[in-house]
Amino acid sequence: xxxxxxxxxxxxxxxxxxxxxxxxxxxxxxxxxxxxxxxxxxxxxxxxxxxxxxxxxxxxxxxxxxxxxxxxxxxxxxxxxxxxxxxxxxxxxxxxxxxxxxxxxxxxxxxxxxxxxxxxxxxxxxxxxxxxxxxxxxxxxxxxxxxxxxxxxxxxxxxxxxxxxxxxxxxxxxxxxxxxxxxxxxxxxxxxxxxxxxxxxxxxxxxxxxxxxxxxxxxxxxxxxxxxxxxxxxxxxxxxxxxxxxxxxxxxxxxxxxxxxxxxxxxxxxxxxxxxxxxxxxxxxxxxxxxxxxxxxxxxxxxxxxxxxxxxxxxxxxxxxxxxxxxxxxxxxxxxxxxxxxxxxxxxxxxxxxxxxxxxxxxxxxxxxxxxxxxxxxxxxxxxxxxxxxxxxxxxxxxxxxxxxxxxxxxxxxxxxxxxxxxxxxxxxxxxxxxxxxxxxxxxxxxxxxxxxxxxxxxxxxxxxxxxxxxxxxxxxxxxxxxxxxxxxxxxxxxxxxxxxxxxxxxxxxxxxxxxxxxxxxxxxxxxxxxxxxxxxxxxxxxxxxxxxxxxxxxxxxxxxxxxxxxxxxxxxxxxxxxxxxxxxxxxx
DNA sequence: GCCGTTTTCGGCCCGACTGTTTTCAGTCG
Numbered sequence: 001x002x003x004x005x006x007x008x009x010x011x012x013x014x015x016x017x018x019x020x021x022x023x024x025x026x027x028x029x030x031x032x033x034x035x036x037x038x039x040x041x042x043x044x045x046x047x048x049x050x051x052x053x054x055x056x057x058x059x060x061x062x063x064x065x066x067x068x069x070x071x072x073x074x075x076x077x078x079x080x081x082x083x084x085x086x087x088x089x090x091x092x093x094x095x096x097x098x099x100x101x102x103x104x105x106x107x108x109x110x111x112x113x114x115x116x117x118x119x120x121x122x123x124x125x126x127x128x129x130x131x132x133x134x135x136x137x138x139x140x141x142x143x144x145x146x147x148x149x150x151x152x153x154x155x156x157x158x159x160x161x162x163x164x165x166x167x168x169x170x171x172x173x174x175x176x177x178x179x180x181x182x183x184x185x186x187x188x189x190x191x192x193x194x195x196x197x198x199x200x201x202x203x204x205x206x207x208x209x210x211x212x213x214x215x216x217x218x219x220x221x222x223x224x225x226x227x228x229x230x231x232x233x234x235x236x237x238x239x240x241x242x243x244x245x246x247x248x249x250x251x252x253x254x255x256x257x258x259x260x261x262x263x264x265x266x267x268x269x270x271x272x273x274x275x276x277x278x279x280x281x282x283x284x285x286x287x288x289x290x291x292x293x294x295x296x297x298x299x300x301x302x303x304x305x306x307x308x309x310x311x312x313x314x315x316x317x318x319x320x321x322x323x324x325x326x327x328x329x330x331x332x333x334x335x336x337x338x339x340x341x342x343x344x345x346x347x348x349x350x351x352x353x354x355x356x357x358x359x360x361x362x363x364x365x366x367x368x369x370x371x372x373x374x375x376x377x378x379x380x381x382x383x384x385x386x387x388x389x390x391x392x393x394x395x396x397x398x399x400x401x402x403x404x405x406x407x408x409x410x411x412x413x414x415x416x417x418x419x420x421x422x423x424x425x426x427x428x429x430x431x432x433x434x435x436x437x438x439x440x441x442x443x444x445x446x447x448x449x450x451x452x453x454x455x456x457x458x459x460x461x462x463x464x465x466x467x468x469x470x471x472x473x474x475x476x477x478x479x480x481x482x483x484x485x486x487x488x489x490x491x492x493x494x495x496x497x498x499x500x501x502x503x504x505x506x507x508x509x510x511x512x513x514x515x516x517x518x519x520x521x522x523x524x525x526x527x528x529x530x531x532x533x534x535x536x537x538x539x540x541x542x543x544x545x546x547x548x549x550x551x552x553x554x555x556x557x558x559x560x561x562x563x564x565x566x567x568x569x570x571x572x573x574x575x576x577x578x579x580x581x582x583x584x585x586x587x588x589x
Numbered sequence: 590g591c592c593g594t595t596t597t598c599g600g601c602c603c604g605a606c607t608g609t610t611t612t613c614a615g616t617c618g
């Protein structure tokens with residue numbers, strides 16, 4: 001952050017959103033240390049919003065100046081000015097001042113379970129602790145227990161928190177890889193005699209791509225029994241807290257799970273409350289206040305404290321004058337206003353897909369034969385699929401050359417004849433053609449034109465300049481044989497940043513050339529991501545949702561692609577592979 | 590520091606659990 005100037009010239013290092021979000025997050029913690037009441041919330045809200053934004057803050061600033069920044073929710077003049085300073089200088093004087101006053105590794109220390117701003121501050125002021133190593137040492141030397149507000153048991157708790165932090169490197173969990181675990185726990189909860197109703201709430205219910213913890217909710221007259229069951233499940237590694245209405249455990253897989261228990265008449269209110277998001281709920285509570293009500297996890301209450309709604313979520317929204325808002329939309333991204341004016345989208349449903357246009361077989365890097373994958377697709381309820389194995393230059397995946405592709409085409413036609421006769425599913429011929437560094441494709445046009453479906457994708461040179469990368473994708477999209485741009489931004493969640501591209505340009509060319517943009521449903525890709533899906537739809541671009549299946553078991557990935565599309569406000573009509581086969585084929589280039 | 594069906598000033602969601610207290614502060618979601 002200090003690489004400010006070089007021979008007096010300003011070097012722009014282009015801070016990424018997550019770095020800017022981190023600065024704002026740390027300012028929030030510093031403000032809380034100072035005892036500020038409301039500033040921390042303002043900074044935290046801004047940090048969360050910017051951290052979740054797909055488009056670079058720098059790009060927004062370049063396009064619309066400080067005014068565009070101030071139009072973002074939760075960003076006023078003051079924070080906007082700080083953003084401009086960060087964008088222009090890669091530094092922020094205000095932040096650096098705070099850092100000088102209390103020079104500690106704030107992000108790390110405060111991410112240790114049980115450590116908040118006040119404790120970090122006290123530990124620095126009394127014991128000079130600035131990082132996790134010094135904290136651990138002080139505890140081992142029994143110096144922490146002497147401080148007011150700490151004791152032997154807090155020392156042990158912090159030590160456990162440090163241990164966990166070191167193991168988990170503070171990561172979030174990819175929903176598609178862990179949702180099964182939760183559904184399994186939920187089934188067991190539901191089977192208990194003492195449980196009337198149980199649901200998974202939280203960000204998992206909102207189908208966020210990654211989650212920090214899981215929130216279970218149950219209604220019961222015998223909460224103690226349910227809590228005993230929950231805290232003694234075989235997968236529990238550690239019990240954080242155990243109370244009558246709330247318990248938190250950590251599973252052996254490392255993820256924290258909460259269980260809340262409420263009376264049956266509060267189940268809907270609690271479900272609404274614990275589903276979040278936090279910002280969505282704050283807005284709902286404000287609406288409740290305006291109407292003279294009070295909303296909490298036990299229900300909606302009038303002035304005389306009588307419950308007027310709470311058994312179902314629908315009753316809460318309805319009494320607030322709103323239609324039901326589906327969990328995937330509850331992110332404070334305009335859904336409440338849309339609900340108020342009857343403009344909520346009619347989201348694509350989880351059963352609406354008829355086709356899947358990206359599937360791999362053991363001809364390249366898939367695990368099963370064409371016929372095995374076809375049968376699995378049929379079982380998943382699909383009416384048509386395209387086999388799209390990799391092309392020749394993707395050597396890591398044993399890409400197919402022209403000769404092999406010809407052979408595969410024959411095999412597909414053979415299988416297709418038998419399955420069609422059974423009246424089941426149609427297999428389209430296809431390929432995932434590799435986009436080379438200069439934007440050309442690794443198969444000739446006379447080869448490509450033989451396929452029913454051509455998906456083009458980037459698999460190398462991920463860090464070209466924005467201009468080069470955009471030009472590269474655009475050039476592939478102008479190819480008359482390319483129907484779909486597969487996993488357009490190439491991101492891998494928590495592993496690889498999205499390509500640096502001019503997404504507006506991609507959208508323009510997608511529309512101009514009728515090139516479909518894919519939502520790849522692989523749980524660690526989900527590419528396009530929700531926000532880009534929303535922008536694609538606003539620009540009237542077409543999208544498809546594909547499984548990118550490499551295994552018979554991968555068709556259930558489609559659920560996560562659909563949820564991502566729902567989070568991007570996609571309707572059935574926006575997604576081309578909800579069409580029956582004939583209409584789908586007609587809609588291609 | 591943000592924001593507007595109460596508003597450009599004066600509000601800002603709210604309850605549960607823990608540990609260290611002897612009535613509550615800090616943390617979490």
